[in-house]
Amino acid sequence: MEKTVNKEDLKKFYETIFDLKPLIKAIGLTDFERREFGFLLSEGVFSRNLSFKTLSDFKNFLIEKLPLQQFVGAVYDQGPTFLNPIQKLNWSYRELIFDVDLDSYDAVRRCDCRGSKQVCEDCWSLAQDAALFLDETLRTDFGFEDLIFVFSGRRGIHCWVRDSVAKELDSEQRSAIVSYLTMITDEKRSQKLEEIPKYAKTLRERVFQKIAKSFFLNVSKEDLTLLGFRPEDAEKVIDFIESKENFSPEDYYRIIPAHVDPKRISMAIVLGRYPRLDKPVTSDVRRLLRIPGSVHSATGKICTIIDSHKLEKFSPEDVPKVWDLI
Amino acid sequence: MDVTRDSFEEMDSLPDWFLLKRVSGLDFDPDDWAGLATERIGRFSRRERWLLRRSSAVFEDEWLLLVKMEFAGHVLLRLAVSEDERLASWLVENEGDLFEYRFRAALNKDKLEVMRFLFGKDKMLAIKDLEKVLGEENILKRFGLHTPSRVRHFRSGIEESSGYVAMHFTDVPDVIGSKRALLYKGWAIAPLFVFFGSIKRKFEALLREKIKRLQDRVAGEPALQEKLKVIRDKLRKIAKKYSSDFGFEPGEIPSGTSLFNRIDLMPPCMQELTMILSKKGHLEHGERFQLGLFLKRLGMSLEDQLRFWYDQAVDNIGLTYEEFTRKIGYVIRHLYGLEGSKIDYSPPKCKTIAESYFCTFAHKDPEEVEKTVLNMIKLRSGEEKNLKKYENFIAKIKSDTVSGKPTLACKTAFNLVLEKPLKHLSHPLQWFYQAAKKEGLLKEKNNKEK
Numbered sequence: 178m179e180k181t182v183n184k185e186d187l188k189k190f191y192e193t194i195f196d197l198k199p200l201i202k203a204i205g206l207t208d209f210e211r212r213e214f215g216f217l218l219s220e221g222v223f224s225r226n227l228s229f230k231t232l233s234d235f236k237n238f239l240i241e242k243l244p245l246q247q248f249v250g251a252v253y254d255q256g257p258t259f260l261n262p263i264q265k266l267n268w269s270y271r272e273l274i275f276d277v278d279l280d281s282y283d284a285v286r287r288c289d290c291r292g293s294k295q296v297c298e299d300c301w302s303l304a305q306d307a308a309l310f311l312d313e314t315l316r317t318d319f320g321f322e323d324l325i326f327v328f329s330g331r332r333g334i335h336c337w338v339r340d341s342v343a344k345e346l347d348s349e350q351r352s353a354i355v356s357y358l359t360m361i362t363d364e365k366r367s368q369k370l371e372e373i374p375k376y377a378k379t380l381r382e383r384v385f386q387k388i389a390k391s392f393f394l395n396v397s398k399e400d401l402t403l404l405g406f407r408p409e410d411a412e413k414v415i416d417f418i419e420s421k422e423n424f425s426p427e428d429y430y431r432i433i434p435a436h437v438d439p440k441r442i443s444m445a446i447v448l449g450r451y452p453r454l455d456k457p458v459t460s461d462v463r464r465l466l467r468i469p470g471s472v473h474s475a476t477g478k479i480c481t482i483i484d485s486h487k488l489e490k491f492s493p494e495d496v497p498k499v500w501d502l503i
Numbered sequence: 504m505d506v507t508r509d510s511f512e513e514m515d516s517l518p519d520w521f522l523l524k525r526v527s528g529l530d531f532d533p534d535d536w537a538g539l540a541t542e543r544i545g546r547f548s549r550r551e552r553w554l555l556r557r558s559s560a561v562f563e564d565e566w567l568l569l570v571k572m573e574f575a576g577h578v579l580l581r582l583a584v585s586e587d588e589r590l591a592s593w594l595v596e597n598e599g600d601l602f603e604y605r606f607r608a609a610l611n612k613d614k615l616e617v618m619r620f621l622f623g624k625d626k627m628l629a630i631k632d633l634e635k636v637l638g639e640e641n642i643l644k645r646f647g648l649h650t651p652s653r654v655r656h657f658r659s660g661i662e663e664s665s666g667y668v669a670m671h672f673t674d675v676p677d678v679i680g681s682k683r684a685l686l687y688k689g690w691a692i693a694p695l696f697v698f699f700g701s702i703k704r705k706f707e708a709l710l711r712e713k714i715k716r717l718q719d720r721v722a723g724e725p726a727l728q729e730k731l732k733v734i735r736d737k738l739r740k741i742a743k744k745y746s747s748d749f750g751f752e753p754g755e756i757p758s759g760t761s762l763f764n765r766i767d768l769m770p771p772c773m774q775e776l777t778m779i780l781s782k783k784g785h786l787e788h789g790e791r792f793q794l795g796l797f798l799k800r801l802g803m804s805l806e807d808q809l810r811f812w813y814d815q816a817v818d819n820i821g822l823t824y825e826e827f828t829r830k831i832g833y834v835i836r837h838l839y840g841l842e843g844s845k846i847d848y849s850p851p852k853c854k855t856i857a858e859s860y861f862c863t864f865a866h867k868d869p870e871e872v873e874k875t876v877l878n879m880i881k882l883r884s885g886e887e888k889n890l891k892k893y894e895n896f897i898a899k900i901k902s903d904t905v906s907g908k909p910t911l912a913c914k915t916a917f918n919l920v921l922e923k924p925l926k927h928l929s930h931p932l933q934w935f936y937q938a939a940k941k942e943g944l945l946k947e948k949n950n951k952e953k
Contacts, residue, residue, distance in 0.1 A: 264833055319672060320689030342689070346673065352788040353676030357686065363783055374682035376693065378646045457785055 199470030216244035228256030248465035307452035330473025864909035
């Protein structure tokens with residue numbers, strides 16, 4: 178039976194191990210007292226509309242209540258309380274958030290990983306692709322600069338955009354950004370695909386560059402044959418991709434043989450490797466998100482900030498579990 | 504009395520047709536107010552769109568008088584609707600359509616001035632200015648974009664297309680979400696016409712704000728209220744006619760019937776949104792707004808609507824209904840004008856839906872449209888029909904879909920699904936109204952009409 182985090186583990190964790198730095202890195206110290214927090218205090222008991230005057234108050238609360246899950250939300254004109262909940266307050270701002278969760282890839286994951294906890298190197302590469310794609314798109318297309326990526330503690334990655342423009346975006350604007358980034362809808366069932374955008378050229382080129390490269394690096398010759406490649410072409414294409422460090426959209430157009438339906442290939446690429454984002458997480462300006470540095474009670478792993486220069490090298494396997502630390 | 508006090512913005516370079524511009528000295532005799540306003544109401548009720556252009560035969564003082572009359576008529580309507588949310592929505596929609604018509608017809612330099620005013624000088628840039636801001640050169644060339652050739656409509660002389668501009672992404676969410684522009688360093692770069700929908704919405708939002716700001720002024724001046732009453736009464740009559748053209752007046756819905764449950768009577772866009780919601784448990788922000796307002800106007804109460812979204816949403820796992828009402832209910836109450844800006848919004852019309860929300864015929868491929876329409880026939884008749892006889896209709900629907908005529912395609916779909924021709928279609932409520940009428944669900948109204 179899978180080990181789960183108990184109150185004793187949490188007590189030791191909050192008293193001796195819990196580090197506030199990742200949280201501070203994500204939300205800063207400004208307006209801390211006006212920030213909403215939420216906690217799963219015990220199974221089925223969720224409490225939100227909480228705020229803390231100081232970091233010590235926050236830490237003392239954790240030590241006293243030993244919550245199973247810890248979340249952080251938006252900043253309001255006053256600190257939310259039970260009697261003064263967020264519905265009564267004026268929303269001030271919230272970092273722009275993206276959530277990549279591997280369960281959205283269940284229909285295309287080729288490994289045996291399913292269910293809530295499992296993740297392997299193979300399927301983790303999908304989350305890595307998504308993070309790298311997000312990083313470049315948010316920087317190049319939207320001009321954002323202050324991004325952090327966080328391992329959720331189970332099978333996903335959160336991206337926090339901390340630029341001041343991003344923090345003030347309303348729900349409609351956030352929704353537009355996530356729609357811009359979305360090419361697959363209903364990803365757990367029908368996996369409906371959008372056409373590769375014609376006018377959003379930066380995004381289009383990135384699909385034919387980053388996503389296509391990753392697709393060909395992870396595909397087998399047999400898969401390519403099924404998509405219409407001749408076996409000898411399939412082999413050549415894979416060898417070419419492996420040898421090519423800077424793969425460009427022009428390279429992509431060059432490697433697709435004339436007899437192969439290009440639309441079929443581009444759709445396979447998007448379906449197989451394109452990022453799958455949880456839209457409501459981004460659109461909802463009052464959403465709570467797991468606190469960086471906290472422990473995920475289902476896995477015991479720490480919700481860890483990933484060095485953005487090492488996204489490609491990061492592996493959930495390297496993340497310590499609470500039992501390794503206490 | 505100068506009716507425009509504090510109503511307009513100072514900006515000499517703005518064109519005369521732009522009604523958010525400040526025009527001083529609109530000191531018309533109050534006895535002329537009703538006439539000035541009625542003229543404008545009449546034009547709106549006839550769905551007339553008109554340009555404000557000076558011909559060479561018009562003398563300067565005649566032109567100024569004409570402009571002043573136009574502005575006075577407009578501002579009187581603003582004042583008259585300021586205390587009635589529904590009339591305000593009617594006015595904003597009509598003035599929005601007129602603005603769009605004039606904007607499309609305007610000279611390029613006037614378009615840019617209006618955009619600078621609406622969005623601010625820092626949020627709308629010509630490409631050469633964007634290149635300066637970013638410190639880069641040849642942005643269009645680098646991305647393989649060429650300046651579109653100018654398209655002239657010879658009959659009207661209207662210049663339709665006018666090169667690329669850059670808008671800050673925060674101001675054009677609809678363009679960003681639908682990937683209709685090149686997005687680079689936070690700037691959406693596209694031919695100007697791509698932004699027409701966003702420009703119109705911005706105009707409408709500013710006008711709505713200005714009308715709202717007039718509320719206190721009108722409330723504090725009983726003499727002004729009295730003068731405006733005649734105009735407001737006229738407006739109510741027109742707006743009521745307009746409203747019954749497009750949907751329901753409260754008395755028309757027979758009590759005890761839950762018409763909002765009759766998905767089979769809904770137009771394709773609403774049927775599809777309902778289905779997407781029940782399948783996915785979530786709708787996009789704009790789509791939620793579109794469906795929520797539609798259901799509201801079909802008579803769904805706030806309580807019913809809260810229950811409806813609670814039952815459908817998958818994004819609130821673990822929430823009790825009470826928690827949902829407390830936490831998410833804000834969005835639904837907003838639709839009923841009970842939160843936020845307290846505006847009792849009307850459901851958007853087809854044109855707006857096609858531009859900014861979800862329209863089956865504007866946003867789906869012809870093959871998918873065909874499937875949707877055939878499903879609707881099946882839903883109405885409860886069985887598979889011989890599809891052969893529908894071939895011509897389907898071909899017309901698909902051809903109108905491809906040629907960007909969503910309303911025409913929808914009209915043909917109505918004819919096919921309801922087996923009844925429809926004269927005019929410009930609002931989703933109109934589809935429902937006619938479908939319900941065919942079913943005999945609006946008997947009371949029919950009797951009244953007789």
